[in-house]
Amino acid sequence: MRILVTGGEGQLGNCLQMAVAKSSNEYIFTDVDDIDITDPEAVELGVKVNDFQLIVNCAAFTDVDRAERQEDIAEMINATAAGYLAKAAKDNGIPMICISTDYVFGGNLGNTPRREDEPVNPTGAYGRTKLHGEEAIMASGCSYMIIRTAWLYSEYGRNFVKTMLRLINDRKELNVVFDQIGTPTYAQDLADAIVDIIDNGKYIGNDGIYHYSNEGVCSWYDFSKMIQEISQPDADGKSKCDIRPCHSKEFPSDAVRPSFSVLDKTKFKDTFGLSIPFWVDSLRKCIENIQNQNHEEA
Numbered sequence: 001m002r003i004l005v006t007g008g009e010g011q012l013g014n015c016l017q018m019a020v021a022k023s024s025n026e027y028i029f030t031d032v033d034d035i036d037i038t039d040p041e042a043v044e045l046g047v048k049v050n051d052f053q054l055i056v057n058c059a060a061f062t063d064v065d066r067a068e069r070q071e072d073i074a075e076m077i078n079a080t081a082a083g084y085l086a087k088a089a090k091d092n093g094i095p096m097i098c099i100s101t102d103y104v105f106g107g108n109l110g111n112t113p114r115r116e117d118e119p120v121n122p123t124g125a126y127g128r129t130k131l132h133g134e135e136a137i138m139a140s141g142c143s144y145m146i147i148r149t150a151w152l153y154s155e156y157g158r159n160f161v162k163t164m165l166r167l168i169n170d171r172k173e174l175n176v177v178f179d180q181i182g183t184p185t186y187a188q189d190l191a192d193a194i195v196d197i198i199d200n201g202k203y204i205g206n207d208g209i210y211h212y213s214n215e216g217v218c219s220w221y222d223f224s225k226m227i228q229e230i231s232q233p234d235a236d237g238k239s240k241c242d243i244r245p246c247h248s249k250e251f252p253s254d255a256v257r258p259s260f261s262v263l264d265k266t267k268f269k270d271t272f273g274l275s276i277p278f279w280v281d282s283l284r285k286c287i288e289n290i291q292n293q294n295h296e297e298a
């Protein structure tokens, strides 16, 4: 089976490249230079000519603060272009898997993990445009799986773990918000799960929205403290960067982020029979890989 992956050079795209190493399916990884998903003709032609049997859309506008200033561009990539891919899927009678986000949820609905059928209320432009992408896919009439995930990090690209590893080395003190609660997700765990679902045909007959993050719950503050604990186990009090909890209003940014976006993964686990790693266990793996890469490069 030939599978088109868009956004193949992003962090999830890179993790998918690792995950498919032993697959018997043929995964074709593309990014904006190969198929610009905002170009409807390129999408239509690209899908038709290459005889793909499944589309996995990982392409997105993921700069949450910039989306506030450039919502039109974010809307084009996250919503309109997702619709183009869904139309191509529908026209060619093939299914589509698209990745969405916990930021479709706001935070004013209490603190019970969010299920797929709960009302959404994005607090910012990024979440809004991703939600519009979900709606475009569902309206297209194609067979689809939308996987909402959260707080992705990996060895690749820009992400919170890599930022914190840098900052705790460079700074004496750091303020990190403790009033935004969610779950970090190692992109490699998600990529492995997606490939399992595809290679074992588990997507067939299972259209719908699914939630996937690692197991557990934390704030960005807890996340940064754990990154420090894992990456600098021997640092003593004096040499350690002092990470302090702060409120969101003390860390001003363009976007308002959800205060509570923990995802309930029951549907995903029950449908696909997959267990999900605890976030701290996956964080250890990722940091070990990053540190090994750094040693090799030094």
Ligand SMILES: NC(=O)C1=CN([C@@H]2O[C@H](COP(=O)(O)OP(=O)(O)OC[C@H]3O[C@@H](n4cnc5c(N)ncnc54)[C@H](OP(=O)(O)O)[C@@H]3O)[C@@H](O)[C@H]2O)C=CC1
Binding pocket: 006, 007, 008, 009, 010, 011, 012, 013, 030, 031, 032, 033, 035, 036, 037, 038, 057, 058, 059, 060, 061, 062, 077, 081, 099, 100, 101, 102, 130, 148, 149, 150, 151, 152, 153, 157, 158
């Ligand atoms: N990162 C996170 O924390 C989370 C991400 N998600 C979702 O997961 C998915 C994957 O995210 P992630 O891998 O982190 O994202 P990245 O930003 O790392 O990767 C997105 C990729 O899409 C590419 N892209 C952008 N515009 C286009 C275009 N017009 N045509 C083709 N490709 C394009 C980007 O290229 P370029 O770099 O050149 O712009 C980049 O390579 C996205 O749908 C995202 O919304 C969900 C929850 C959390």
Ligand SMILES: Cc1cn([C@H]2C[C@H](O)[C@@H](COP(=O)(O)OP(=O)(O)O[C@H]3O[C@@H](C)C(=O)[C@@H](O)[C@H]3O)O2)c(=O)[nH]c1=O
Binding pocket: 062, 063, 064, 065, 101, 102, 103, 149, 150, 151, 152, 159, 160, 163, 167, 174, 175, 176, 177, 180, 220, 251, 253, 257
């Ligand atoms: C660097 C830094 C960030 N923060 C805060 C800002 C923000 O509230 C939180 C996370 O910051 P980031 O900008 O890394 O995260 P952000 O870009 O908001 O991450 C989101 O990305 C999109 C793509 C998603 O889909 C979401 O699931 C989520 O992962 O931490 C601090 O409090 N102190 C700091 O020193």
